[in-house]
Structure formats: structure tokens, C-alpha cells
Amino acid sequence: MPIGRRLAPVRAWEVVMEQALSDVRVVDLTHYIAGPYCTKLLADYGAEVVKVERPDGGDGARQMGPFRDDEPHIEKSGLFLHLNTNKKGVTLNLKTERGVGIFKELVREADILVESFAPGAMRRLGLDYDTLAAINPRLVMTSISNFGQTGPYRDFKATELVLSGMGPHMYVEGEPDREPLKYPGYKAQYLAGTNAAAATLGALFGSEATGEGQQVDVSIMESLCSPPEGAAALMGYEFSGRDAVRPGARRAGGYPWGVYPCKDGFVFIWGMVPMFWRRTVEWLGMPELLTDGRFATGEARPYHRDDFEAIMLPWLAERTVSEVVRSAQAKRLTTAPVYTIDEVLEDPHFKARGFFVEIEHPAVGKATYPGLPFRLPATPTVAQRPAPTLGQHNRDVYGKRLGYSDGEMIELRREGII
Amino acid sequence: MGRLPLAGIRVLSHGFVYTGTAAATMLGDMGCEVIRVESIQRFPSWTRGSMARPPREVARHFGYADNEAGERPWERFYSFHATNRNQYGITLDLGRSEGVELYRSLVRISDVVLENFAPGVMERLGIGYAALEEVKPEIVMVSASGLGATGPYKDYSMFGPNVEAIAGMMALRGYPDDDMTVRNPAPVWSDNIAASTLAFAVLAALYYRQRTGKGQHVDLSQAETVLPHMGEAIMDYTLNGRVARPMGNRDPLMAPHGCYRCRGDDRWVTIAVPSDEQWRALCKAMGSPAWSEEERFYEVAGRLAHQNELDERIGEWTIERDRHEIMQLLQKLGVPAGPVLTPADLCSDPHLQERGFFREVTHRETGTHRYPGMSFKFSRTPADIRIPPNCLGEHNEYVYGGLLGLSGEEIAELERQQLIGDTYLPEVL
Numbered sequence: 001m002p003i004g005r006r007l008a009p010v011r012a013w014e015v016v017m018e019q020a021l022s023d024v025r026v027v028d029l030t031h032y033i034a035g036p037y038c039t040k041l042l043a044d045y046g047a048e049v050v051k052v053e054r055p056d057g058g059d060g061a062r063q064m065g066p067f068r069d070d071e072p073h074i075e076k077s078g079l080f081l082h083l084n085t086n087k088k089g090v091t092l093n094l095k096t097e098r099g100v101g102i103f104k105e106l107v108r109e110a111d112i113l114v115e116s117f118a119p120g121a122m123r124r125l126g127l128d129y130d131t132l133a134a135i136n137p138r139l140v141m142t143s144i145s146n147f148g149q150t151g152p153y154r155d156f157k158a159t160e161l162v163l164s165g166m167g168p169h170m171y172v173e174g175e176p177d178r179e180p181l182k183y184p185g186y187k188a189q190y191l192a193g194t195n196a197a198a199a200t201l202g203a204l205f206g207s208e209a210t211g212e213g214q215q216v217d218v219s220i221m222e223s224l225c226s227p228p229e230g231a232a233a234l235m236g237y238e239f240s241g242r243d244a245v246r247p248g249a250r251r252a253g254g255y256p257w258g259v260y261p262c263k264d265g266f267v268f269i270w271g272m273v274p275m276f277w278r279r280t281v282e283w284l285g286m287p288e289l290l291t292d293g294r295f296a297t298g299e300a301r302p303y304h305r306d307d308f309e310a311i312m313l314p315w316l317a318e319r320t321v322s323e324v325v326r327s328a329q330a331k332r333l334t335t336a337p338v339y340t341i342d343e344v345l346e347d348p349h350f351k352a353r354g355f356f357v358e359i360e361h362p363a364v365g366k367a368t369y370p371g372l373p374f375r376l377p378a379t380p381t382v383a384q385r386p387a388p389t390l391g392q393h394n395r396d397v398y399g400k401r402l403g404y405s406d407g408e409m410i411e412l413r414r415e416g417i418i
Numbered sequence: 419m420g421r422l423p424l425a426g427i428r429v430l431s432h433g434f435v436y437t438g439t440a441a442a443t444m445l446g447d448m449g450c451e452v453i454r455v456e457s458i459q460r461f462p463s464w465t466r467g468s469m470a471r472p473p474r475e476v477a478r479h480f481g482y483a484d485n486e487a488g489e490r491p492w493e494r495f496y497s498f499h500a501t502n503r504n505q506y507g508i509t510l511d512l513g514r515s516e517g518v519e520l521y522r523s524l525v526r527i528s529d530v531v532l533e534n535f536a537p538g539v540m541e542r543l544g545i546g547y548a549a550l551e552e553v554k555p556e557i558v559m560v561s562a563s564g565l566g567a568t569g570p571y572k573d574y575s576m577f578g579p580n581v582e583a584i585a586g587m588m589a590l591r592g593y594p595d596d597d598m599t600v601r602n603p604a605p606v607w608s609d610n611i612a613a614s615t616l617a618f619a620v621l622a623a624l625y626y627r628q629r630t631g632k633g634q635h636v637d638l639s640q641a642e643t644v645l646p647h648m649g650e651a652i653m654d655y656t657l658n659g660r661v662a663r664p665m666g667n668r669d670p671l672m673a674p675h676g677c678y679r680c681r682g683d684d685r686w687v688t689i690a691v692p693s694d695e696q697w698r699a700l701c702k703a704m705g706s707p708a709w710s711e712e713e714r715f716y717e718v719a720g721r722l723a724h725q726n727e728l729d730e731r732i733g734e735w736t737i738e739r740d741r742h743e744i745m746q747l748l749q750k751l752g753v754p755a756g757p758v759l760t761p762a763d764l765c766s767d768p769h770l771q772e773r774g775f776f777r778e779v780t781h782r783e784t785g786t787h788r789y790p791g792m793s794f795k796f797s798r799t800p801a802d803i804r805i806p807p808n809c810l811g812e813h814n815e816y817v818y819g820g821l822l823g824l825s826g827e828e829i830a831e832l833e834r835q836q837l838i839g840d841t842y843l844p845e846v847l
Contacts, residue, residue, distance in 0.1 A: 020626040037646075045622045065670060066654035078653025082646075129797070148795070153769040156745075157754040159690040161667055161675060165758040169605050170677075171686075174593070179677040180686055180758050182667050183607055184590035190647040191610050192793065195444075198618040199794035201625065202448040206423025206799060214798035222775055223793040225764060227443050227501040228436035228609045231790035235500035236481045237761035238787050244761050246684075249600045259588070259601045266598045268583035273468070329574050336580035338598060341655045341662050344586040344645070352569040355642050368656040373643040374560075374619045378626060378634040 017382045019046025024204065026112045027103075028052060028087060031059040033160075033186045034220060035116030035144045036083040037193030038200065042112070043086035044372050046379070050106060050397055051084060051388060055091040055416060058390045059084075068364040074390060075363035081387045082369060085359065089388025090397045091418050094125050099417045103127065105402050108136050111207070112200055116144045119154050129215040139213040140203045144196050148219030158220075163188045167224025168233035168244070175248040192223040254298075255305050256280060256312065259338050265321040266338035269328070274298045276333060283331040284315060361386035394418050420799035422449025427624065429530040430455055431505060435464045436578065436606070437562055437640060438534035439501040440613035445532075445620060446504030447792050447801045453524070453817055454505040454808055458839040459513060461846050466492035466810075470842045483784035492810060492842065493783040499807045500790065503779070507808025508817045509838045512543045517837050521545055522553045523822055529627075530620055531559045534612075534640075536575060537567035547635035556633040558623045562616045566639030576640070578606030585644040590651065592664035611647050612640040614793075673721035674700075674728045677758060678736040680744065686758035687741040689732065689748065694718065699751040704735045781806040811840035 024047035028039040036051075036059070043049040053059050061083060062074040069076075093099040104127075107113055113132065115122060122128050122143070129141050146163060147153040164170045164182035174181035196218040207213040224230045237243060249258055254272030271280050277298075281289045289295050289311075294304040301308075316324060321337045328335040339347065345368070350356065357371040369384070398404045398418065412418045424445060429452045433439035439454075446452040456462065461470040468480065470492060477487035481496035488494055511517040522545075525531065531550060533540055540546045540561070547559045561567060564576025565584070574580075582588045587608065588601050619636050627633055645652065651662040667688070669675040674697075675690045691697050694717055701710040709731055714720040721728060736744060741757035748755035757763070764770060765788070773795075776788040792801050818824045818832065832838045 020622045023629065024625075041618060064650075066650060066658060066660070068657045070658060078657045079650040082649035082653050147769060148773055151769045151773045156749050156756070157752055158756065159669070159672070159675075159692065159754050161669070161677070161688045161690050162754045162756040165677065165686070165688040166756045168759065168761050168764055169607070171758050171760050172605060173591070173602060175596075175600065175602075178593065179667065179679065181591070181593065182677070182688075184587065184662075184664060185648055185650060187607060187647060191614065194611065194614040194618065194647075195793040198444060198614050198621060199448070199796075201618060201621040202445075203423050203796060205427075205621070205625070205628075206421070206449075209423070209426075210421070212420075212798060214796055217795040217797070218793060219773070219795075222770070222773070222791070225770065225775065225790050226793040227790070228440035228497075228613050229605050229607065230610070231440075231500035232436070232497040233605065233761045234764055234790045235496045237765055238789075239483045239494075239496045239499070239784075240481050240485050247602070247604075249602045251602075258603060259583075259599050261599060266589075268579060268588060268601075268603065270577050270579055270603075325574075329571075332575055334575045334577055334580055336574070336576065336583040338583045338588050338601070339586045340589050341586045341648075341651050344584075345652070345655060347584070349565060349569040349571040349584075350642075350645075353566055353639065353642070355639075355645065364657065367653070370646045370649055370652050371642070373615045373646050374636055374638040376623060376626065376634060376636060378623075378630075378632055 019379045019382070020376050021045045021047040024048070024112065025110045026050070026114065027106050027110045028114055030114050030116040030144065032061050032116070033083065033189035034193040034196065035114055036061065037190050038142070038144060038196040039087065039114050040083055040085060041194065041197040042200070044384070045376070049087040050393070051087045051089045052092050052103065052106070053089060053390060055093050055391070055418060058091070062390070073363070081361060081364065081367075084387035085369065086385050087388055088393035088397060089391060090394050091391040093417045094127070096415070096417050098412070098415070100126055102398070102402070102417070104132070104135055106397075107132050107139060110136065110139065111204060112140045112142065114142045114144065114196070114200065119143070119145050119149045133213060137213060138207045138211050140200060140207050140216065141213065142196055142200045142203075142216040142218060144192060144218045145220070147221050149217045153221070160186050160188055163220050163224070166221050168230050169224065172233075172244045172246050174246055176246045180246060188220055188224055192218055192220040195223050195226070253302055255308060260313065260316055262316045262319055262321045262324050265343075267316070267321050267324050268336050268338050270334040277301070279331045279333045283328050283333050284312065286311070357384050359384050359386050362389060391418065422799050422801065423796070424449035427451070427530065428528040429453065429532055429620070430524060430528050432531075432533035432535065432540075433502070434462055434534050436497070436501055436609035437612040437616060438532060439465065440609070441562070441616035441620070442505055442532055443501055443503055444614065444617040446805070452505040453528070453813075454502065454507045455521075456507060456509050456810060457511050458509050458810065458836065458842050459511050459846065461492070461842055466498050467495040470846045483787070488783070490783060490841070499781070499784070502807045503789065503803050504805050505808055506805065506813035506817060507811060508814050509811035509840070511837045512545065514837065516835070518544045520837070524817070525550050525553045525557060527821060528554070529558060530624065531557060532616070532620060534562040534616070537561070537563050537572050551633070554633075556627055556631055558620065558627055558633045560616060560620050560623065560636040560638060562612060562638040562640060564640050566642065567637045578608045579603035581608040581612070581640045581644060582606065585641045585648070586651070587644055587648060590662055590664050593666045594664055594668065596664070608640055608644050612643045615643040668725065671718070673718060673725050674732055676729050676732070678729070678733045680736050680741040681739055682741070685741050687736055687744045688756055688758060690754040691721070692754065696753045697721065700748065700753050703747050703751055703753070704732075777803045779803050779806045782809055809840065810842070811838055814838050814840070
């Protein structure tokens, strides 16, 4: 049954151009990476996200680099600036009774609460789901944590490295004679944040249809074990009884497969399947390889990788990455340039699609940011707003929305609540 | 059990390999009625195996259920089972106008069309957005190709590793001391990102439609879903002009921070020390050896400067011990540490067991197995695997008969014409 039309009440308290999630109100009690990426997705597509930070220093990501000009400063963290675009920022001390009371006022009017404290912390603050659901029964409350809200690892401490090791990917990443390798950056946390955004929005459809919200428990470890790649690794074992191995870059089997040097950089070639051998040979302009005994059959080929590379590497060394990729793609041989970050920013394709965006921020000025992971043509992109400075929207939210007077806000500030 | 939040939303999925299939699965997990569209004329390579009927010696190495390809290998392939569930499966020959006509009837009763073919494939089949919009103006269509449907590289053929390469991720997947050619392109990470972002994109567009009644066509580039997950590296370049290099298992702010060999065959533990206090706790756990008391290790700056030495010393301690014991010992002291788990470890992991992560599912062709569950838990309307990974054309009768109202005779006629069926045609490789 297709869903029907629903006329949204106009409740934006600030006039903004209509976007996909324009009438969704989110209270954001997250910090570091996974939670803020979840709420960034909601904010970037138009939800009104109010990020609640501790008055003393705020989100821990503000203390993490890279900083503009390498100057550690809570308003100059590139990580924080990236993860918190389009949000409003308020400060609130939840260790005070008054602070908890104000928080409940925010939750009363929200559709969604996302939090990423250690499991149990919300309960200790008196802000567990049952308490909040009594105030706002249609609330979707998403809790993102390392291992989930239950289970024997629930209270374990983890960082990106520890989490990576406890999913199925790290063990097979790296060289067979060396230590397993974590993925670069904060991939596990970003992934969990993305899953959380999808699950949260999914749950919102339910709460809007029934008037009943629920809690969404997102575990970073389980994100690593879910479809596609994580689940495939586990299913491979379940079906075959064979555990994974770490094959390394020089894995046995078909080729070309891997990263190869060219005149001015590196190319990745995905050509290890038998079907692609003819394309490879045509691309190289070496039809004689088709009848060469070393390469002629799928059975013989895997034993002669070094011989093949002795032929291909000098050929690649005479050509630029762009020549190599263009000519290979013309033969439907799946190749790509292996870019470093500077090359990504300069690439004509991403430029033509207008992926990167410029955002101006009071402390760091104008800078280029990664843009939206997809654009919705029905709601043309409006200018992106920078991440909030600490407490930037206190007056907006506490004054305009909750109706606190200037005098009350001065008092709250004096008591260290905001 | 309550009604799942996305119940009543119907999705036609052309999910291919990992990204589209896993996104459709996530939508199915949350209650969408997903109809997976396949055909008996075309074998989807890498989705249901490498070939429809692989030679026996190939099949043995490829993760078929019980290491047997059997009579219907496409029903036994591990990654299909991992990434397809909670979807109905139909077949339809979209290469013939009768097939396209039937497809249009399906679009009329659906809310979403999701696909991750190369740009242009759907148009060539006559079911691009313009054609579907004519049939159903409010349809939401999301296309998730490697690089998007516009721009100079729109026709490039891309798999996950290619996406990672062009997005700057592959260059960072290495040890700090190796060179660019030592990059292991598998397992692929970009599919994970693209799949969940694709599911989110479908819901964002649906939410907009729910408010305004308007559909749209979203052109999603998998590479562009990966780039925001590399935000800190991109910002370091745009703010400071610094080009990120591989850090391996190290961290800019923490030391020690590494992966250490333990007792056993290729067994490892990770240890991360975020603070000086946790450093002292780690020293205590190691029995406070004399070297650990040295002043140059007291503070993080000194530890960062002497990481190689620290790693060697810690490795001498871990090699004597079991990785799980180390985790328990260090976690008791509040030091982040965990074993590096293999798929076999995870399949019997006590934490995942207690959380009920694995779901027991019985499949018509492969019997009963434990399947990885979801990355999220709903408290009021728990998600489960309601529909096992679909067999080819398994739900033709439900969809063509139950939903479109075709008679048994009409369905039999479709079968006779080979517009639908449950077995790849003999000539399909």
C-alpha cells in the first residue's frame, strides 16, 4: 500500500528553504565521530538539529585535529567542523538538576534524540528512554555505542583501533607476515553513524504513523558485522567452515590485480577474472600474449604473474595515470587512478559534479569541505551553514524557542548551566 | 511484535553485487516490502556467484553452502545469502517489450525503484526515470553508480576497490613504512558506506514525498558517499595543505596504539592508550617492568616519540599471552584493548550471541544456518529475518498473482514464454 500524502504543519521557527527533512526536529547529544556523523546527515538534508554540548569545552572532537594552521583551538578542529555542519549548538550542564530539566523541555518538542554516551550514562542522568518516552511518547531515541546497550562487552573501552579489530575486516587487512591493519581514519565510527541515520529515519516513519516512538540501539561492532562486507565474511565461514586468511597485496590467482606504478602516479587495475584477460591483452596492444603458452589458459596463467608484470610494468612506466585509465576504460577494463587527497580535490570529475563545497566559519574563515553524499534534485542545495561555535545558539534556542528571558539566561550562565 | 516502521512501503530493487542488495536488505529489515527483480536470461556475476554453473573445481574454492555448488549453484552462494534477505524475488525478462509492460504495472503499485547498475543501463532497458515517471509521477528512484550519472568519468566501469582508489582511500590503506604498490584491495570498504548511505537516501527522498507528494530521481555516486567518511584527511588538506599518508595502526594523539602478536598461530590483540593514567594502568598490568618506569614515557609526547621501542616491548609481553586474557585484564583496568577477531571467532563470540545478533534461518536449498543480523535494534518493533534469501523467481506467484492479480493460467503462460521462471536458461553462463 503506497503511503498517502501528509500535510506538514509549518513549525519551523526560522524561515529556511524547504528541504527533505525540513520539519524534523532533532536533539543531538552526541560527541566524537559516529553520533555527530549520524546527526550531520539529518542536518545536511534539512532537519533542525540542536547539538547539546558541555559548557566546559564541548564535544571532545573539538580537541582533535586537524586544526587550522595546526593551532589547537576548540573552534578550529577540521574534524569537528566537518562533522557538525548545519547544526545549531547550545551548551547545557546535564550534571545539574536545572540542566536536566531544560533538556527535557527540548526533548518534549523533538521527533528524534540521538545520544552516544557510554551505555548506562543516560540512566544515571535520569534521561533513560522510559523517562523521556513518558514526556514525549512519539520520541525516537537512538543510542550509538561501541558494543551496544547490552551484552558482556557493553562497558568495555574502545577506540577506532580496538573496534576495527573486533569486526571481521581487520584480520584480513595487511600483509600475511605482518600485523593486521586497521582501516585509515575513523571508518568504523563513520559507518555506524551512517547506519544509525538510516535506522533513525526508518524508525521516524513508524512513530509518525503510530504516534509511538522507540529506542534504536546501534552497536559499532555490529555495524562491522552487518551486510554487505561484514556479513559476507561471516557467511563465508558459516557456509564453508573455512576461516579467513590475510592474503596480502601479492595474493595468488588471476591478474592484473592491484596497484601498479605509472609514469606520474599509480593505477588500480581490477582485471583478475578470466573474462577480463582478453580486454587486458587488447588494451596493452599485445595480441601475441593470447597464444603465449604461459598465459594462454586460465590454468597456466596464475603461475606466471612475474613474467606478465615484467611485460606490463615497463609499458605502464611510459604512460601517465590518466592515459592508462582512459585507454583501459575504453576497453571496459575496470581501472581507476589511485589518488592522494590533493589529487582528489583537483580531479575534474568531482569538480564537474560540484561535490566539494565552500563554507565560511567565524574562526577559520572560508574553507573547502566534503559536500553531501548525494543531492536531492527536488530540493536544490541551499548554502551550507558552518558548525556552531560553542553555545552559539543558546539565545536562539533557550530564548526564542523555550521562552527564557534574558535575565533567566544570565542566571543560567552564572550557575554554569549554559 | 509491532508493525515494522516501514511497513506499507513497496520497493523494486535491482540490487547488484553488494551496494544495492545490502541497501535493499536494510530497507527490508525495517519493514519495506522489497521486490528483488532478476531474470532467467542474465546471470548477475558476483551477486549469485562467478558463473551460473561453475565447474566443480572452481566451486570448491568459492564459499558455496557446505562447499557444494549443487544443481542450482546460484541458490548457494555465500555473499548472496549475506546481503539478500527480507526481499521477495521475482524474475522478468526486461529485454522484451512484454516484460517491460509488466514491469510498468509493478511500478504503478510501488513507491521506490532502487538500482546500482552503471549509468544508462536502466534507460537502455526502457525503464529509466523519465519512463517510470510517466507511469507513476510520484515514484522515488535512487540510482547508485560508482561515480554518478554526470561528469567526465560517468561511463567508467567501477567496482568497490576502484571507488576507494579514486576517492583517496586506497592510498591510505597501508603501513606507514610500505609503498603504494603494497595495497591489499580486499576486503572492500566502500560498499559498506555506499549501501547504508543509499538506504538513507531512499528514506530521505521518501520522507520528502510523504510531505509534498513529489517523487524524484537521485543520482548517487558511491565515491561521493566515501569522501565524507574521510573528512578529517580532506580538511587537513583544505585547511593546512597537508596530504595525508598511511598511519597504519597508529594514532596522532595516542601512544602506545598498536596491534600486537599474542600466543597462538597468527593471533593478535589491539591496545590503545588514550591518557597518561591509562599508560600507568597498562604498566601495572604488565607487572611494572623497569623499562616502563622510564621518565620519557610518562607523558604522551614522549611515548609518541618512542613508539617503535614501546611497540617492541609491549609485543614481548603480549606474545606470551592469550589475546582474550589480555583484553579481560586490560579492560578491568580501563585500558582499551581487544582481540583481533576472525570470522570464525565472531560466529561464536559470546557478546554477539548474548545480544542475539545471529538469526537462525531455514532456506529451501541450503537448510538451516545462522545469519548475521542487523546493525540496529528497535525496542518496540524488533526487526528479524522474516524472508530468507530469495530463490530465483521464488515469489513470482505472490507478486504476479497476489499483487498484480494475474490468473494461474496467465502466470503459466508467462513461464511458457520464458518471461519468468525459476532456473537460468541452459545457455546462460
